Amino acid sequence: MSDVVKCINVLKNGGIILYPTDTIYGLGCDAHNLNAVRKINTIKKSEPNKSLIFLMSDLDMLSRYVENIPDFAFEFLMQKSPTTLIFKNLKSTLFSNNSIAVRIPKNKFCIDIISGLNNPITSTSANLSGLPFPRTMHDIDNNIIDQVDYFVKTNDVSRSKPSSIIEIKDNKSFIKIR
Numbered sequence: 001m002s003d004v005v006k007c008i009n010v011l012k013n014g015g016i017i018l019y020p021t022d023t024i025y026g027l028g029c030d031a032h033n034l035n036a037v038r039k040i041n042t043i044k045k046s047e048p049n050k051s052l053i054f055l056m057s058d059l060d061m062l063s064r065y066v067e068n069i070p071d072f073a074f075e076f077l078m079q080k081s082p083t084t085l086i087f088k089n090l091k092s093t094l095f096s097n098n099s100i101a102v103r104i105p106k107n108k109f110c111i112d113i114i115s116g117l118n119n120p121i122t123s124t125s126a127n128l129s130g131l132p133f134p135r136t137m138h139d140i141d142n143n144i145i146d147q148v149d150y151f152v153k154t155n156d157v158s159r160s161k162p163s164s165i166i167e168i169k170d171n172k173s174f175i176k177i178r
Helices: 003-012 034-044 059-065 071-078 108-117
Strands: 017-020 025-028 053-055 083-087 100-103 121-125 164-168 174-176
Touching: 003 017, 003 108, 017 108, 025 034, 034 121, 059 071, 059 100, 071 083, 071 174, 108 121
Parallel strands: 053 100, 083 164
Antiparallel strands: 017 025, 025 121, 053 121, 083 100, 164 174
């Protein structure tokens, strides 16, 4: 069974994966499973309601959750450099803080998992809150590894640094956060 299929099965059953994204190693779960989202915050020892980035497979998936997406937002999401956008004009009440941080990953591995699950997955750095993010799988704290349901072991992480983050203010303006 491939890593993609194993990840999808774990996610469908409410589990947590430790996986390579298009940026750095991340902790992921089905974004619709609020218990799994809370478990990720527990694993990271972060605030219980801390927002996570949601990876989506494409613009069609994004349009399920966000309305009136400005044209410039599409340009950010489709550029080569991984970019996370924060939207406030949500269609769904799934996200309690009235905003959502979204990235469309640039690697096939993540896209295949998201497409197979047919839901967004969370993406947050695989580190304890406040500590440096891991640049390779060998940098990941054993306390994190021991608490996940599946660990995808590979040295194939595209950038080894987090994405840019841009907050969409309205249909004409944005601010760069990172």
